[in-house]
Amino acid sequence: MNQFLDGVHNNDDMSLFTDFYELTMCASYFDNKNFRSATFDLFIRRLPENRSYILFTGLEQVLLYLQTVKFTEQHLEYLKQQGFKLQFLEYLRNFKFTGDVWAVPEGTVAFPNEPLIRVTAPIIEAQIVETFILNTINLQTTMSTKASRVVHAARGKSVIEFGLRREHGVDAGMKVARSSYIAGCRGTSNVLAGMVYGIPVFGTMAHSFIMSYPRELDAFRAFVRSFPDRSTLLIDTYEEFAGLEKAVIVAKELEAEGLRLGGVRLDSGDLVESSKRVREILDDNGLGYMKIFASGDLDEYRIDELLSKGAKIDSFGAGTKMGTSSDRPYIDVIYKLCETMTESNVYSPIMKLSVDKLTLPGRKQVYRYKDVKGKYVRDVIALDSEKLSDAEPLLVKVMSEGKMTYVLPSLSQIRDFASENLSMLPEKYKAFMDAAVYPVELSQKLQELVKSLHKKLLETS
Amino acid sequence: MNQFLDGVHNNDDMSLFTDFYELTMCASYFDNKNFRSATFDLFIRRLPENRSYILFTGLEQVLLYLQTVKFTEQHLEYLKQQGFKLQFLEYLRNFKFTGDVWAVPEGTVAFPNEPLIRVTAPIIEAQIVETFILNTINLQTTMSTKASRVVHAARGKSVIEFGLRREHGVDAGMKVARSSYIAGCRGTSNVLAGMVYGIPVFGTMAHSFIMSYPRELDAFRAFVRSFPDRSTLLIDTYEEFAGLEKAVIVAKELEAEGLRLGGVRLDSGDLVESSKRVREILDDNGLGYMKIFASGDLDEYRIDELLSKGAKIDSFGAGTKMGTSSDRPYIDVIYKLCETMTESNVYSPIMKLSVDKLTLPGRKQVYRYKDVKGKYVRDVIALDSEKLSDAEPLLVKVMSEGKMTYVLPSLSQIRDFASENLSMLPEKYKAFMDAAVYPVELSQKLQELVKSLHKKLLETS
Numbered sequence: 001m002n003q004f005l006d007g008v009h010n011n012d013d014m015s016l017f018t019d020f021y022e023l024t025m026c027a028s029y030f031d032n033k034n035f036r037s038a039t040f041d042l043f044i045r046r047l048p049e050n051r052s053y054i055l056f057t058g059l060e061q062v063l064l065y066l067q068t069v070k071f072t073e074q075h076l077e078y079l080k081q082q083g084f085k086l087q088f089l090e091y092l093r094n095f096k097f098t099g100d101v102w103a104v105p106e107g108t109v110a111f112p113n114e115p116l117i118r119v120t121a122p123i124i125e126a127q128i129v130e131t132f133i134l135n136t137i138n139l140q141t142t143m144s145t146k147a148s149r150v151v152h153a154a155r156g157k158s159v160i161e162f163g164l165r166r167e168h169g170v171d172a173g174m175k176v177a178r179s180s181y182i183a184g185c186r187g188t189s190n191v192l193a194g195m196v197y198g199i200p201v202f203g204t205m206a207h208s209f210i211m212s213y214p215r216e217l218d219a220f221r222a223f224v225r226s227f228p229d230r231s232t233l234l235i236d237t238y239e240e241f242a243g244l245e246k247a248v249i250v251a252k253e254l255e256a257e258g259l260r261l262g263g264v265r266l267d268s269g270d271l272v273e274s275s276k277r278v279r280e281i282l283d284d285n286g287l288g289y290m291k292i293f294a295s296g297d298l299d300e301y302r303i304d305e306l307l308s309k310g311a312k313i314d315s316f317g318a319g320t321k322m323g324t325s326s327d328r329p330y331i332d333v334i335y336k337l338c339e340t341m342t343e344s345n346v347y348s349p350i351m352k353l354s355v356d357k358l359t360l361p362g363r364k365q366v367y368r369y370k371d372v373k374g375k376y377v378r379d380v381i382a383l384d385s386e387k388l389s390d391a392e393p394l395l396v397k398v399m400s401e402g403k404m405t406y407v408l409p410s411l412s413q414i415r416d417f418a419s420e421n422l423s424m425l426p427e428k429y430k431a432f433m434d435a436a437v438y439p440v441e442l443s444q445k446l447q448e449l450v451k452s453l454h455k456k457l458l459e460t461s
Numbered sequence: 462m463n464q465f466l467d468g469v470h471n472n473d474d475m476s477l478f479t480d481f482y483e484l485t486m487c488a489s490y491f492d493n494k495n496f497r498s499a500t501f502d503l504f505i506r507r508l509p510e511n512r513s514y515i516l517f518t519g520l521e522q523v524l525l526y527l528q529t530v531k532f533t534e535q536h537l538e539y540l541k542q543q544g545f546k547l548q549f550l551e552y553l554r555n556f557k558f559t560g561d562v563w564a565v566p567e568g569t570v571a572f573p574n575e576p577l578i579r580v581t582a583p584i585i586e587a588q589i590v591e592t593f594i595l596n597t598i599n600l601q602t603t604m605s606t607k608a609s610r611v612v613h614a615a616r617g618k619s620v621i622e623f624g625l626r627r628e629h630g631v632d633a634g635m636k637v638a639r640s641s642y643i644a645g646c647r648g649t650s651n652v653l654a655g656m657v658y659g660i661p662v663f664g665t666m667a668h669s670f671i672m673s674y675p676r677e678l679d680a681f682r683a684f685v686r687s688f689p690d691r692s693t694l695l696i697d698t699y700e701e702f703a704g705l706e707k708a709v710i711v712a713k714e715l716e717a718e719g720l721r722l723g724g725v726r727l728d729s730g731d732l733v734e735s736s737k738r739v740r741e742i743l744d745d746n747g748l749g750y751m752k753i754f755a756s757g758d759l760d761e762y763r764i765d766e767l768l769s770k771g772a773k774i775d776s777f778g779a780g781t782k783m784g785t786s787s788d789r790p791y792i793d794v795i796y797k798l799c800e801t802m803t804e805s806n807v808y809s810p811i812m813k814l815s816v817d818k819l820t821l822p823g824r825k826q827v828y829r830y831k832d833v834k835g836k837y838v839r840d841v842i843a844l845d846s847e848k849l850s851d852a853e854p855l856l857v858k859v860m861s862e863g864k865m866t867y868v869l870p871s872l873s874q875i876r877d878f879a880s881e882n883l884s885m886l887p888e889k890y891k892a893f894m895d896a897a898v899y900p901v902e903l904s905q906k907l908q909e910l911v912k913s914l915h916k917k918l919l920e921t922s
Contacts, residue, residue, distance in 0.1 A: 016652040016653040017625075017631060017634060017652075018652055019623060019626070019652070019664055020652050020664030021650065021664030021665055021666055022664075024666070024688060025666055025667060025669075027688075028670070028683055028684045028686070028688070031683075031687045032683045032686070038673060040669070074656070075656070078655070079652075082662065123673060127667075130626075131625055131626050134626035135626050135628065136630065138626065138627050139629045139630045139633075164478075164479075164596060165480070165591075165595035165596050165599065166596070166599050166794075167629070168628070168629035168630065168633040168785075168790070169596065169600045169629065169631075170630075171630030171632040171633065172629040173478060175630055189480040190479075190480070191478075191479055191484065191540075192474055192477040192478045192479075194477075194539070195477055195535075195539040201481045201543065202481060203481030203482030203483075203484075205485070205486055206482060206588075207798075207813055208486075208501070208588070208798035209486045209489070211798050211801075211811050211813060212499060212584060212801050222492075222493045223485075223486075223489045226489040226492045227485060227488075237813065320791050324629075325790075326789075329785040330781050330785050330787065336668075336669065337668075337669035350672050350673075352668055352672060352698065
């Protein structure tokens with residue numbers, strides 16, 4: 001056991017990365033010999049405050065997990081100590097996921113109540129995988145949704161994700177880089193994400209680098225000596241503009257050698273006024289090619305404000321607030337039973353009635369209606385048995401009897417698909433606050449099923 | 462490369478789990494032959510809104526990381542593609558951390574500007590490790606601080622951490638369980654955290670379990686058949702109290718066999734009124750031993766409100782809001798240079814001046830003054846060379862020349878230490894909003910050093 005990574009050093013342990021109640025419920029299904037099939041929907045119950053859509057990501061990790069999840073002897077020993085019976089442990093020893101899975105592709109723009117992943121499997125299998133699926137979809141979809149807003153606020157200027165130091169641990173650091181890149185960020189500061197995912201990596205310099213030299217000018221000269229063709233100098237270590245003069249000196253020294261300084265970074269103070277003044281001074285010195293990179297508590301609200309006030313910023317470094325989705329660090333993603341197989345082997349739709357927690361019964365599909373330009377008009381949630389014309393079904397089959405039947409798209413394909421999705425969502429649905437509500441309707445047949453089940457449940461429960 | 466865990470399958474990769482600029486700065490130090498020592502402080506700049514202290518956790522993972530961090534051939538190949546020079550890559554091939562580290566123990570209650578970890582090492586080493594250290598301390602300390610508030614709000618009733626499905630990925634799921642347990646939670650729903658850390662695991666049942674049976678009563682009977690001695694039945698699936706009558710029936714059936722039903726769980730509706738009514742009905746049926754477990758959007762504010770209104774709840778399940786620290790999902794933890802060795806091999810204190818981002822110079826120690834009962838009175842940040850009497854120094858040496866010189870306490874020892882720390886912090890500093898500000902002062906000598914450096918910096922920068 002590798003202590004440091006807390007058992008997270010290989011896939012195997014992911015079977016125990018689950019809520020205890022998943023296992024007790026499954027033990028009960030086992031004791032009661034319930035190996036019948038069931039269908040669960042993953043969806044969001046409602047949109048978080050200020051959000052008007054979600055950008056779905058995380059499917060790749062779900063599929064890789066479903067393909068490999070298993071229990072090791074160490075797990076079984078631990079579960080034995082927790083009081084699970086030997087017969088159930090024997091069942092777990094041979095456990096593998098054998099279900100069918102439908103899902104919307106990563107990069108899909110989606111809305112509340114729309115099934116995003118649909119799992120049909122023997123109920124024990126479908127139940128055991130719940131926690132991991134929710135965990136990874138919640139993380140990635142929360143982050144890609146947030147990042148898509150930040151990218152939108154930047155109005156075509158670059159956004160670099162560099163929140164690694166405040167993201168929630170190792171897995172979050174990796175997945176935030178991935179989902180932010182899908183959402184349109186130009187790159188990340190996370191070097192490991194660069195290596196593992198092939199995402200472009202970016203960086204500037206820290207105040208400590210400047211402070212480790214007796215004089216700011218010495219620090220700048222030392223840095224550009226190592227990276228003459230791509231240095232961005234941090235100019236606010238001592239006073240707001242003291243560093244700028246020195247950056248200009250260094251830029252001129254580089255020009256004498258036929259080289260060009262990349263730009264300067266502003267990390268504090270009034271970014272509107274300082275960026276305007278920095279741009280002016282750079283331009284006055286014939287340094288129009290130098291870029292201004294800004295950072296410091298940036299998110300969609302702040303970037304929108306900066307650009308609205310005329311800030312002269314070419315590139316934004318978005319850190320903590322984007323990387324933790326700080327105004328809303330989660331989405332209400334849930335995984336709910338919508339269908340069980342009865343003892344007579346017939347699928348029967350299921351619905352939950354408890355206060356404010358209604359669910360939609362039966363196996364479903366989502367249809368998206370578009371206008372002639374491809375812009376999204378409205379979605380309809382329908383029963384899977386229906387076929388709606390003039391609309392595109394969003395859910396595709398990704399796994400059959402536990403085998404992946406889906407060619408995983410590359411990260412850049414997912415990024416392109418997300419970009420197309422976001423561009424087809426009309427502007428009024430992309431406001432940062434109080435956006436219009438995108439219409440999601442239920443098909444006539446689904447409405448009828450809801451009505452009849454509601455009546456039946458109140459009579460018999 | 463294990464795709465699924467994104468390179469996080471062993472410690473080795475943690476060297477690249479860093480911001481790109483750490484590596485470019487280090488390459489520049491290398492090119493400029495700066496192998497001199499420097500000291501960095503990890504501390505929080507200010508308290509997050511509503512927080513009045515932090516509960517420090519995460520040191521164990523920092524030390525395990527520092528002991529093992531290294532670069533593999535795969536990393537060097539990737540860095541070569543990123544344009545790093547061969548000589549620097551050769552240096553990285555032999556990289557290991559050789560510094561001295563001082564830190565406050567995990568479970569320490571601490572305040573802004575107090576050094577929590579102090580790293581003295583050749584500047585390249587001290588710089589490369591920055592991002593990982595910040596990442597893991599931010600995650601764990603954010604979460605233990607949040608959880609300590611939730612536990613305090615519960616006034617001695619149990620709190621179980623069960624936010625796994627909304628915590629930010631695998632590492633967060635593990636570390637939230639760990640840091641919440643340190644903060645006083647009674648256990649976790651995360652089975653892997655149970656196995657890896659030895660934390661007690663708990664669970665009840667989900668609505669889907671009830672819904673998978675034609676009748677609620679059948680579901681209850683099936684569940685208690687598997688876990689007759691420790692079942693908690695979820696009673697709000699169909700209507701607010703419909704499930705309770707059936708739970709009473711099942712409890713009576715168990716009593717006939719000499720067994721006792723554990724309790725019931727409420728997950729929706731008005732928890733104050735429903736818990737009172739449930740308690741009454743249970744007591745009226747001679748089921749005074751059955752516990753009431755409550756869940757649903759619980760955090761310190763809500764639990765405090767529930768108990769103030771007389772809710773009859775024995776145990777709280779705290780999920781998403783605690784496990785993401787949703788009202789403030791990060792702390793302003795930073796890692797700043799405070800001392801460098803000059804070219805003439807003399808340590809020289811360093812300070813940063815930029816707007817709102819002052820740092821404290823020199824190698825420092827924190828002293829805590831206590832009253833006769835051991836209650837905390839005030840802290841003083843002093844220079845390490847000072848010795849303050851009648852006060853306890855908080856920082857202890859944990860690593861010497863890259864070797865751990867500290868016996869890692871067990872998780873239960875850390876939990877006890879945290880409990881003692883929290884109990885010694887006077888109540889007025891523990892209010893959930895607008896708490897009193899705990900006094901943290903600078904020693905006379907440190908104040909003088911700040912003043913003289915400030916003057917010098919303005920003259921020479």
